[in-house]
Amino acid sequence: MRPQVAFAAVALLERAGCRVRVPREQSCCGQPALNSGDRASTMNIAKGVIRAFSGDDYVVVPSGSCADTLINKYPDLFRHDVKWAGRAQDLADKTFELTTFLVEQLGVELEQVSYPGVCAYHDSCSGLRELAIHQQPRALLQQVEGLSLRELDDGSACCGFGGLFSVKYPDLSGRIVSDKCDQIAQTEADTVLGGDLGCLLNIAGRLRREGSDLKVFHVAEVLAGMTDGPAIGEAESEDMA
């Protein structure tokens, strides 16, 4: 969907001295199947993911919900599987969400990154509640020159995305994201940041429909200084097209 998020993550890791490998044998962590109650399919997908990353020291994921799937859900899925339980736990133990990895494992100090904007940060539910991601992105954003951060009134409220929920119950989902966008507007920020692309697509899609000119970026894009191109859901300028 938005390759720049992954490129930003790679850039941040490489600048911090990591050697980054992107295994070709990966597709999706399996959340759509998992959240639809299809454990068998999820386990099949999970086995592929476990294999693909078996040789690496760390697995870094620029998404709270995907990281939560690898860290918390895989070990639970394979709890009673003698052959895979250990491998799932090994993967879980070395997997980190991007901002958590940068702050807690690497203690990264950003060099000369600036973003002149007032930003509202959306905490995604899986990251916030399952992985306690809250302080990490804020600690990093504080190092960005020119950036000021605004908190939402009820920041831990869901944006209404919920993966397939937004497809199965679009009216409900649309209503919830419209509430979220109202809250964002109240902060008078000019940019919305978050750590999960799903939520950001949802929020950006709604903002576009409302005619809002708020910019929406993944937090990695700002931290890596990759904010020159169009924001999420924003039109490409003529010269780029």
Place this chain on the structure above:
Amino acid sequence: MSVSTASHRVEFQDRAKQALQDVSLQRALAKARGGFVDHRQEAIDALPEFDAIRDAARDIKNHVLANLDGYLELYEQQVIENGGQVHWARDAEEACQIIAGICKEAQAKTVTKGKSMVSEEMHLNPVLEAAGMTVVETDLGEYIVQLAGETPSHIIAPAVHKTREQITDLFHEHHSPLGYTDRVTQREALVNEARSVLRERFVTADVGITGANFLVAETGANVIVTNEGNGDLTSCLPRVHIVTAGIEKIVPSLDDLAVLLRVLARSATGQEFSAYTSLYSGPRRPGDMEGPEAYHVVLLDNGRSRLLGGQYQAMLRCIRCGACLNHCPVYGSIGGHAYGWVYSGPMGSVLTPLLNGFDQSLDLPNACTLNGRCKEVCPVRIPLSDLLLKHRVEQHERRLSSGFGRFLLGAWAWLACRPRLYQGVMALPLRVMHMLGRRRGGLTWLPGVGGWTGSRDFPAPARRSFMRQWQSRKVRS
């Protein structure tokens, strides 16, 4: 079965849609939501040991559920010793028959009721009315809902879906014949008018029926918490007092009760304690100035015992505080009635299929974003969103979910297990979406994603996926 499930699905979706378009409902919900959330947070911020108390509350309930038979027998013994009677009801119908029987024997004409979700669960009022009795709800919210001919839309705030204007109209319509001809519109005046009307009912009632927030095994007491004192007038004034409760409401001792009371009001309304916390242990004893002549407890199973020892047992810990409703974005969008039964919000979505049958409520476990806030705020730490996911697993394994949906999911999962093919197959639709959406930045119409684009754009994807670009970068370097 497929016919009935299909029709039920449409019903939930229809009710949800109606709720979203109901201007009064939306106004009422918007007004209620923030208050509940903020008040709870303030109460918890003032109690640093709240989480430790929650753990203790959870452990007490777990202990009770693991020893439920013993505690129920102990409770029954104590009630009998106190001069009361315990009746066991397997299901709603049996419970209604028992209660109607007690009322008939007491030659009751008027029955007052304190708020009781279990009596809603068993649809008690129509049964008593069919037997010729006048039934009066005395909790203000329940009273409003009764006048409107509706059911509660929230387990602790039954009329939360009503605006003050609607309540003004209702009172004017129903109270005018009683001599209250002035049309009152202010909150306090409305409360006073209801109080005045209800006073008369309290005094003339033959039987009072209340629910129970807790049943204390060691003393045989039933405990109700209210903010209006209506429960006390319902319990004490009539000749006969009937308590009705689910079998899971037991706590072992008064000490345990104290732990649970500390989390209940804070989670429900953000109060440290509700205005009235009353313990009733039986009928009037010789020398007592007041109290009922007869005291009955009707304990309802209605599917609860089936949950013991199974993967949904944690749901029986529920103390009906309503915090999960108050923090649920779906409940906050559509209110309680759209859920289709007495229990709504996350606790309702878990409980309704368990008590009413899986195939009767297929939508409920799915109409949830799995954001997990319900689980986070639950005072007895019920993993509500995890239980909803268990429901989905069960629906999938029992093939209750839509065949077409399962086929699509299966095809997608098959593809996802073949990453290179997956990347190849995804490239084309992404490219088309990029072409169509790049000028605006997003697509305003997209087939195959339901009504996603009804209320928002679908942001345009990049022309080439990250995996493709990464491969060429590697080749270049």
